[in-house]
Amino acid sequence: xxxxGVFLLLAALAVLPARQLRAQAQPLVHFMNENxxxxxLFDLLETSPALDGRPxxxxxxxxxxxxxxxxxIRSEGELLTAQRGGEAEFQALYSRVVAPYWDLQVGARFxxxxxxQTRTRAHLALGLEGLAPYWFELEPILFVSQDGDVSASLVAxxxxxxxxxLILQPRLEAxxxxxxxxxxxxxxxxxxxxxxxxxxxxLVREFAPYIGFNWSRLYGGAADLAxxxxxxxxxxxxxxxxxxxx
Amino acid sequence: MKRFTRxxxxxxxxxxxxxxxxxxxLPAYARPRPRxxxxxxxxxxxxxxxLTIAETPIRIGGRKAKATTINGTVPGPLLRFRExxxxxxxxTNRLKEDTSIHWHGLLVPFDMDGVPGVSFPGxxxxxxxxxxxxxxxxxxxxxxxxxxxxxQTGIYGPLIIDPAEEPYPYDREYVIVLSDWTxxxxxRVLARLRKYPGYYNFQRRTLANLFEEAREMGxxxxxxDRLSWGRMRMGATxxxxxxxATYTYLMNGHAPEDNWTxxxxxxxxxxxxFINAAAGSIFDVRIPGLPMTVIQADGxxxxxxxxxxxRIGIAETYDVIVEPKEEQAYTIFAESMDRSGYARAxxxxxxxxxxxxxxxxxxxxxxxxxxxxxxEGHAGMSHEAMPTxxxxxxxxxDTTGHHMHGGHDHHTGHAMMAGMMSGVGQPPxxxxxxxxxxxxxxxxxxxxxPMITRSRLHEPGVGLGEDGWRVLVYTDLKSLHPREDFRPPxxxxxxxxxxxxxxxxxxxDGKTYSEAPxxxxxxxxxxxxxxxxxDTMMEHPMHLHGMWMELENGHGxxxxxxxxxxxxxxxxxxxxxxxxxxGPFVFHCHILYHMEMGMFRVxxxxxxxxxxxxxx
Numbered sequence: 001x002x003x004x005g006v007f008l009l010l011a012a013l014a015v016l017p018a019r020q021l022r023a024q025a026q027p028l029v030h031f032m033n034e035n036x037x038x039x040x041l042f043d044l045l046e047t048s049p050a051l052d053g054r055p056x057x058x059x060x061x062x063x064x065x066x067x068x069x070x071x072x073i074r075s076e077g078e079l080l081t082a083q084r085g086g087e088a089e090f091q092a093l094y095s096r097v098v099a100p101y102w103d104l105q106v107g108a109r110f111x112x113x114x115x116x117q118t119r120t121r122a123h124l125a126l127g128l129e130g131l132a133p134y135w136f137e138l139e140p141i142l143f144v145s146q147d148g149d150v151s152a153s154l155v156a157x158x159x160x161x162x163x164x165x166l167i168l169q170p171r172l173e174a175x176x177x178x179x180x181x182x183x184x185x186x187x188x189x190x191x192x193x194x195x196x197x198x199x200x201x202x203l204v205r206e207f208a209p210y211i212g213f214n215w216s217r218l219y220g221g222a223a224d225l226a227x228x229x230x231x232x233x234x235x236x237x238x239x240x241x242x243x244x245x246x
Numbered sequence: 247m248k249r250f251t252r253x254x255x256x257x258x259x260x261x262x263x264x265x266x267x268x269x270x271x272l273p274a275y276a277r278p279r280p281r282x283x284x285x286x287x288x289x290x291x292x293x294x295x296x297l298t299i300a301e302t303p304i305r306i307g308g309r310k311a312k313a314t315t316i317n318g319t320v321p322g323p324l325l326r327f328r329e330x331x332x333x334x335x336x337x338t339n340r341l342k343e344d345t346s347i348h349w350h351g352l353l354v355p356f357d358m359d360g361v362p363g364v365s366f367p368g369x370x371x372x373x374x375x376x377x378x379x380x381x382x383x384x385x386x387x388x389x390x391x392x393x394x395x396x397x398q399t400g401i402y403g404p405l406i407i408d409p410a411e412e413p414y415p416y417d418r419e420y421v422i423v424l425s426d427w428t429x430x431x432x433x434r435v436l437a438r439l440r441k442y443p444g445y446y447n448f449q450r451r452t453l454a455n456l457f458e459e460a461r462e463m464g465x466x467x468x469x470x471d472r473l474s475w476g477r478m479r480m481g482a483t484x485x486x487x488x489x490x491a492t493y494t495y496l497m498n499g500h501a502p503e504d505n506w507t508x509x510x511x512x513x514x515x516x517x518x519x520f521i522n523a524a525a526g527s528i529f530d531v532r533i534p535g536l537p538m539t540v541i542q543a544d545g546x547x548x549x550x551x552x553x554x555x556x557r558i559g560i561a562e563t564y565d566v567i568v569e570p571k572e573e574q575a576y577t578i579f580a581e582s583m584d585r586s587g588y589a590r591a592x593x594x595x596x597x598x599x600x601x602x603x604x605x606x607x608x609x610x611x612x613x614x615x616x617x618x619x620x621x622e623g624h625a626g627m628s629h630e631a632m633p634t635x636x637x638x639x640x641x642x643x644d645t646t647g648h649h650m651h652g653g654h655d656h657h658t659g660h661a662m663m664a665g666m667m668s669g670v671g672q673p674p675x676x677x678x679x680x681x682x683x684x685x686x687x688x689x690x691x692x693x694x695x696p697m698i699t700r701s702r703l704h705e706p707g708v709g710l711g712e713d714g715w716r717v718l719v720y721t722d723l724k725s726l727h728p729r730e731d732f733r734p735p736x737x738x739x740x741x742x743x744x745x746x747x748x749x750x751x752x753x754x755d756g757k758t759y760s761e762a763p764x765x766x767x768x769x770x771x772x773x774x775x776x777x778x779x780x781d782t783m784m785e786h787p788m789h790l791h792g793m794w795m796e797l798e799n800g801h802g803x804x805x806x807x808x809x810x811x812x813x814x815x816x817x818x819x820x821x822x823x824x825x826x827x828x829g830p831f832v833f834h835c836h837i838l839y840h841m842e843m844g845m846f847r848v849x850x851x852x853x854x855x856x857x858x859x860x861x862x
Contacts, residue, residue, distance in 0.1 A: 032394075100693040
């Protein structure tokens with residue numbers, strides 16, 4: 001006699017002091033918003049045929065969690081075939097919604113530069129991820145390395161809908177540093193600015209091939225360090241890739 | 247004057263029949279070629295139905311699909327009763343997961359209400375649950391699963407309770423169940439919305455249609471309007487979450503190309519009972535060339551009002567009478583509110599006829615009125631005897647864009663009266679006065695608050711009212727009979743409907759149900775004014791179980807009773823409630839995906855004070 005059971009339970013609850021009841025109140029129904037969700041986005045997964053020796057670059061964001069608290073994993077990097085090397089970085093961040101459009105993120109970042117000799121370093125990371133007015137996706141983040149070096153990066157992008165499925169994405173990435181770290185090619189002040197313009201076609205929302213153009217420039221100390229290594233301080237070229245998410 | 251007699255009733259029921267093939271997968275009343283009359287149950291004993299919920303392959307618009315069905319069909323069978331009947335409905339679960347049936351709009355004891363976790367534990371696989379209650383009302387209703395996303399996959403059906411006396415005679419009747427079908431797994435649909443809320447919007451403003459808009463309103467105005475929306479991080483084309491990009495819109499389970507047909511003889515009075523059983527779609531219904539006389543809303547008779555079109559929110563019902571006089575086919579046309587698709591059926595003197603299908607209208611745009619922005623003629627207006635066919639103002643941004651405030655960004659320049667109440671002293675029946683919203687943003691669960699919230703009961707809603715024909719508005723609804731209990735409220739409860747569209751977060755007062763599980767307590771027999779304030783810029787069909795909501799639309803004792811109210815963006819409206827059934831009853835947004843995201847609360851009605859308690 002389940003009905004009687006439920007009735008007796010409710011009758012019992014009704015006579016409990018209100019305070020006690022409040023302490024015991026918990027959702028009786030399971031809703032989908034309590035389900036854990038996972039998301040992976042390769043915002044960039046591309047090759048630049050014009051710049052030989054750079055077969056693959058990526059920028060990936062992923063998260064797993066519920067509504068307000070999520071674990072974010074970020075990765076970006078490039079493979080270099082010419083010098084048999086590459087660079088990659090990974091971030092693992094705890095992310096919490098702090099305002100309607102903003103998540104506060106805190107965690108760690110690991111950098112790997114591999115080639116003849118592979119180096120790594122780790123940072124603490126503190127940043128924001130969110131949507132600014134006029135639909136600009138912003139990702140400002142501050143790093144403190146294991147050696148106490150302080151740097152910051154900002155990624156900003158915008159989706160401009162040309163048609164319902166053809167989307168132009170301008171994307172800006174900038175790096176600044178407080179200290180010089182020569183072994184990592186880091187100078188003081190503004191180090192690097194990347195600006196890309198990518199035109200994608202959403203075959204489905206999750207899968208969109210694109211073509212684009214990318215400018216990259218090193219500044220100040222970073223440029224000097226690159227020149228000393230015999231590397232270019234300005235690069236630009238066409239890119240082709242695919243944006244995908246699940 | 248003709249009365250609806252038992253003979254007419256049998257004639258009506260001649261639409262019930264048996265058929266073959268694909269049609270057998272549709273309930274009898276929804277099959278296109280009805281032949282055989284079904285027997286009418288009789289006698290005074292309890293009316294009994296057996297319903298079996300199972301997974302069944304069906305066809306939608308020629309495509310194979312797997313549905314969860316009631317007795318093998320989508321929609322489920324028509325349940326028909328007479329006022330005062332005692333009802334026994336045995337529901338057997340042949341699914342692999344729990345299920346439930348909720349009797350939408352019926353006043354039943356809480357443990358018969360069918361909400362798993364609140365009313366009862368739910369129906370486990372292989373189990374049969376027996377619902378038993380006495381009908382205290384009459385009218386057109388429906389029933390559906392209250393478990394997970396089952397409603398989207400087919401568990402819904404119509405329910406009619408014939409009144410002891412029929413105030414509006416008619417010769418023939420049809421039930422028209424509107425719904426939406428997706429061939430995707432609805433869990434996937436929800437996951438996609440949570441990851442990318444604009445996933446299904448293929449009608450957004452683009453660079454390409456900027457030039458069209460520029461031709462209409464001038465380039466700078468068009469651009470400024472867009473910038474103003476961009477500044478707010480809101481989309482003027484956010485009309486519904488899920489669109490024709492995935493939905494096939496159905497009438498009685500039939501896709502538009504199936505051309506479900508209802509027959510009439512010229513000169514007859516045909517009653518159409520519209521039920522919006524969709525999971526995520528609001529429809530605008532019209533029958534081009536045929537005015538419709540609305541006689542019932544949410545199962546409650548209203549004073550007849552003749553219109554050319556009405557908007558039916560999810561879970562609402564409207565009964566209309568039409569009188570086709572010509573030997574011609576009419577199209578029953580239900581456009582999705584965002585104009586991304588339609589459901590249609592045909593009303594014709596013979597099978598096989600088709601009326602012209604009107605083109606879909608241009609997709610509407612949200613206006614600054616939907617954001618609760620102050621603009622001329624609206625702030626501080628009064629609400630008595632509103633013109634019923636008020637046009638929505640297309641507000642260019644130039645004068646008003648800077649008034650809006652989004653989220654925490656800024657709160658400037660207007661008097662804040664957070665949590666202010668309009669006072670229980672206001673006489674019952676009147677719509678609330680416009681009010682500044684106040685500073686409260688309800689946390690990150692709410693993206694933006696409107697500056698001014700006000701009654702919009704006299705407005706037809708976004709995308710309606712500009713076609714030069716009569717559109718039903720909520721202030722048109724006047725109860726046929728005066729309310730007997732018209733006590734003023736002694737208490738007022740204000741609830742804000744909140745959301746953050748960018749994150750697909752939905753809640754009440756900024757919180758999901760799991761964040762705010764404490765029930766809202768009501769005293770048995772008390773009189774409460776429930777004030778609903780929509781802080782979002784989407785419509786929310788709010789449904790209260792277990793008791794009526796008397797919509798305060800300015801008609802005194804003739805205010806209408808509803809079980810579901812479509813609350814417009816930036817709207818402040820109020821309803822009077824008298825809890826007369828003890829136990830927990832739920833209150834939620836009937837957009838299935840909003841409810842599942844937590845736009846849901848429990849109202850706990852106390853035991854009557856005179857009752858003696860046995861436990862202590």
